[in-house]
Amino acid sequence: GAxxxxxxxxxxxxxxxxxxxxxxxxxxxxxxxxxxRQFPKQSLMLMATSNEGSKATYEQGVEKDKFLIxxxxxxxxxxxxxxxxxxxxxxxxxxxxxREQFFGPGTRLTVL
Amino acid sequence: xxxxxxxxSHVSVSEGALVLLRCNYxxxxxxxxxxxxxxxxxxxxLLLKYTSAxxxxxxxxxxxxxxxxxxxxxxxxxxxxxxSDAAEYFCAVSLGSGNTxxxxxxQGTTLQVKP
Numbered sequence: 001g002a003x004x005x006x007x008x009x010x011x012x013x014x015x016x017x018x019x020x021x022x023x024x025x026x027x028x029x030x031x032x033x034x035x036x037r038q039f040p041k042q043s044l045m046l047m048a049t050s051n052e053g054s055k056a057t058y059e060q061g062v063e064k065d066k067f068l069i070x071x072x073x074x075x076x077x078x079x080x081x082x083x084x085x086x087x088x089x090x091x092x093x094x095x096x097x098x099r100e101q102f103f104g105p106g107t108r109l110t111v112l
Numbered sequence: 113x114x115x116x117x118x119x120x121s122h123v124s125v126s127e128g129a130l131v132l133l134r135c136n137y138x139x140x141x142x143x144x145x146x147x148x149x150x151x152x153x154x155x156x157x158l159l160l161k162y163t164s165a166x167x168x169x170x171x172x173x174x175x176x177x178x179x180x181x182x183x184x185x186x187x188x189x190x191x192x193x194x195x196s197d198a199a200e201y202f203c204a205v206s207l208g209s210g211n212t213x214x215x216x217x218x219q220g221t222t223l224q225v226k227p
Binding site: 032034042043044045046049091093095097099100101103104105106108 | 148153154155156161202211212213214215216217218219220
């Protein structure tokens with residue numbers, strides 16, 4: 001089956017720093033990648049849709065200047081949380097889509 | 113707008129008992145529906161999906177779900193619960209027409225399995 005990886009699997013950073021999370025489709029080229037955020041004991045909330053070579057589309061309420069998404073190739077999308085604060089601590093999950101969606105294992109971000 | 117609602121944030125069953133997790137959807141177009149399972153600190157694993165073919169969908173690990181248009185439901189069932197089924201379960205609908213990859217998730221249901 002199709003595999004999607006995320007790196008890092010967990011990260012701890014200080015408040016005010018930026019953190020980059022990578023999402024890679026390992027054995028297929030994804031036309032679209034999606035980024036979700038999941039707070040503890042809650043559901044997944046769609047943050048943005050990312051297409052290779054074009055600007056990401058953000059969901060209502062998601063700050064595009066805070067959550068920078070770059071989709072450099074058909075196999076790689078990155079999410080950068082800029083000037084992270086404790087309230088950004090969450091589980092970030094990506095999915096890569098080609099005919100159907102395949103989810104990455106998630107990245108646990110903790111901001112101190 | 114499309115949405116899904118999971119009834120019951122927490123379901124507890126005894127090992128060997130029937131598992132029933134409820135999901136109702138709202139959609140102005142024929143929906144594509146999914147059930148995912150999530151174990152602690154892990155990503156999502158697809159259990160099954162409805163893509164407008166057969167209304168009774170069989171998935172992995174003995175799970176199945178029935179699409180009922182008249183009831184706008186897509187409930188997940190398993191005849192006999194195992195301890196390993198204890199996890200968080202999410203129902204989801206694909207936004208737009210067909211499977212667009214863009215999913216809206218329900219609130220989730222925690223399944224507890226008692227020995």
